[in-house]
Amino acid sequence: MSGSVDVPWLEPSVLDPGLVRRTWRSAEALHGLIYFAPEAHQRYAALGIDPRAGYFASRAAAMGPVGPGAVTAAFFNFNPELVARALPSAWEHATPAAVLAARLDAADAALTRVLGDAIGSAGMCEAAELARRAAESVAGRPEGRALFAAHAALPWPQAPHLILWQAQTVLREFRGDGHVAALLLAGLTGLEALVLHVTSGEVPRGFVQRSRGWSDEQWAAATDRLRERGLIDGDEPALTDRGRAQREWIEAATDRLAAPAYAVLGAGGCARFVELIAPMSRAVLESGSLNVNSAVSQR
Template identity: 60%
Template sequence: MTELEPALARTAWRTAEPIHGMIYFAPEAHQRYAALGMRERMGYFASRAAALGPVGAETVIATFFNFNPALVRAAIPAAWRIVAPDEMLRIRLEAADAALRRACEPDLLTSPDLAEAARLARRAAESASEYPEGRPLFAATSALPWPDEPHLVLWHAQTLLREFRGDGHVAALLLTGRSGIEALVLHAATGSVPAEVLRRTRGWSTAEWDSAVERLRSGGLLDAGDEPGLTEAGRTQRQWVEERTDLLALPAYAVLGTDGCARLVELAGRVSRAVFEAGLLNISRVT
C-alpha cells in the first residue's frame, strides 16, 4: 500500500462529500420520494438502506448507528410496502442526476476535469471494494452497478467512499463504548455542528439528549457549561476516534498516492462548490 498521510485522505473525502451528501437535502430527491407516498424521513432511510435489500428496522438501526430507533421503525419496513429497494435505488440515482445537472453549468458537467475527477474517485472506490470486511453498508453499496455518465460515476464513487469511511467510523466509536446518541452529543460539543441540528435530524427528544449529556458529564467527557464543551478527556477520545477513522479509510485513497489525492481535491472541489452555490445542502429541508 502506498504511503499516504491520513490527513490528505480525510481532505479528499471531505472536499468531495457535498457531491454525495446533497442527495439528502436536494428537492429533486424529496419530491420524488413524496410522489411515491413516502412521509417525512422515510425516503432518507429507504434510499440509503436500499442497497441492503428489504431489510428490517433493526438492520438499519445497526448500520446507521446514531438515529433514534423509533424514527427508523416508523419508516422501515413500511417503506418496502411502497417501493421495492431496486426501484428506490433507480429513483435516487435519477434524483442525483437531476440535482447535479441543475447545480453544474453545462461546461463543467461535460468537462475533461469532471471526467478526470470521476476516474480518480472511481479508482479509490474500487480500491476500497477490496476491503469489505466489517463494512456492511459499504459492501452492499459496492455491489451496485456503476452508472455511465461521468457526473454520476463521481456521485456513485463518493457514495461508496462515504459509506466506506462511515462503516469504519462506527467501528471506532464502538471501541469507545459510546452509544449513537452519545456520539452525537460529543460531536456537537466540538462546535462543528449545532447540537439542535444533530438532535432534530436524528430524531432524539430534548429529554433523551439531556440525559446523554449528563451521562457524558458523569464520565468526565463534557464540562459543566450551559453549552457543553469537551473536557481534556473528551478531546482525547474524540481525537482517537477521528484518527482511527482516518486510518481505516486509508485503503481507499492509498492507491491514488499523494499527487492523485491532491488532484482529486482540486477537481472535485469545483463540483462541490457548484453544489453549495446551487443551495443543494440546505439543512432546513430536513424535518
C-alpha cells in the same frame, strides 16, 4: 494526548491521515446533496414514500428490504423509534430497486441543476475516473462494513457525473463504517457520539437532534452520562481535555481506517482529485443546496 492511533503492532498508515480526510471532504458536498435536494423528495413521494422515510429507504436499499433493526445498527446514531416509523413500511410502496433508481435519477437531476456545463467537462471525467478507482480498489475488503459492501456491489452508471456521485457514496460508506468501528471502540452509543459532536461546536444541536429523532430527555440523559465519564463539563456543555483527546483519537482512527481506499491514488492522485473537485463542491455550497433548515435528514 495525541490523536495518533499508531502502536508498535500496527503497520504505518498507507497515506497521510490529513490527506485522506481532505480528499474525502473535498467531494462530500456532491454526495451530501442527495439528502437535501428537492428532486430526491419529489421522486420518493412519487413512489408513495414521504421524505423522511425516503432517507432511510434510499440509503438502506442497497442492502435489500431490510427492517429497522439492521438499519438502526448500520446508521448508528438514529433513534430506533424514528427508523421503525420508516421501515419496513417503505417497502410496501416500492421495492429497493425502485428506490435506488429514484435516488440515482434524483442525483442526476440535482447535480445537473447545480453544476450546469461542468457536468460534461473533461475535469468531471477525470475526477470520476479517480473516484471510481479509489472505490473499486477496496471492493474486496467488505469485512465489518455492511453499508459499504452493499453500495460497492451496485452496478455503475454510465454518465461521468453519476460515476463520481456513486463513487463518493461508496467511499463515504467505507469511511462511515470505519467511523462506527472507532466510536464503538471508544465506548460510545450513537446518541452519545452525537452529543460529543455537537459539544465540539462543529454542528448545531437543533438540526442534529431533530433529524436523528432524539427527545430533550434522552439528550439530557446522554449528556449526564458523558459528564460522569469526564468527557464534558459545565452547565453549557464543553469538551474537557479528556473529551477533546477522545475526539482526536476517533477522528485519527477514522482517517486510518479510510486510508486504504485512497492508497491506489497515492498522494499525487489525491491532490489532483481535490484540485478537480474544488470548483464543483464550491458550486454546490454556493447554490444553497445544503441548507440544513430545509433538510429532512442527514447522517
